[in-house]
């Protein structure tokens with residue numbers, strides 16, 4: 001699956017964002033080793049701390065579907081700017097992507113940027 005297609009799927013996922021409090025809508029698409037893609041959006045809550053980010057929604061959906069490892073994740077947001085995963089999501093992505101995981105970011109002009117998860121989370125925590 002190429003980066004452009006993954007970004008398109010993240011844009012689709014963003015449409016389901018529940019961002020009642022921040023109005024900041026995020027979509028993610030996550031490619032599993034099986035070739036299956038899992039979508040995620042941010043899901044906010046009146047108790048703000050119960051909010052789940054788009055990236056983690058996608059990871060949890062994939063794991064719940066039986067996927068064990070992911071190779072790429074694409075992220076877009078309503079800001080139209082490149083939106084980097086938060087610290088908690090970086091750690092969760094690292095758990096299931098390993099050092100080689102690719103993080104793809106899209107902006108409103110259709111530009112695409114790519115990083116490894118290791119670049120975004122050097123010395124990630126492992127047990």
Ligand code: THU
Nearest residue numbers: 022024026042053054084085086
């Ligand atoms: N958000 C994400 O979905 N992913 C990130 O990596 C950064 C933040 C969401 C959480 C919240 O619903 C909104 O963006 C504002 O923080």
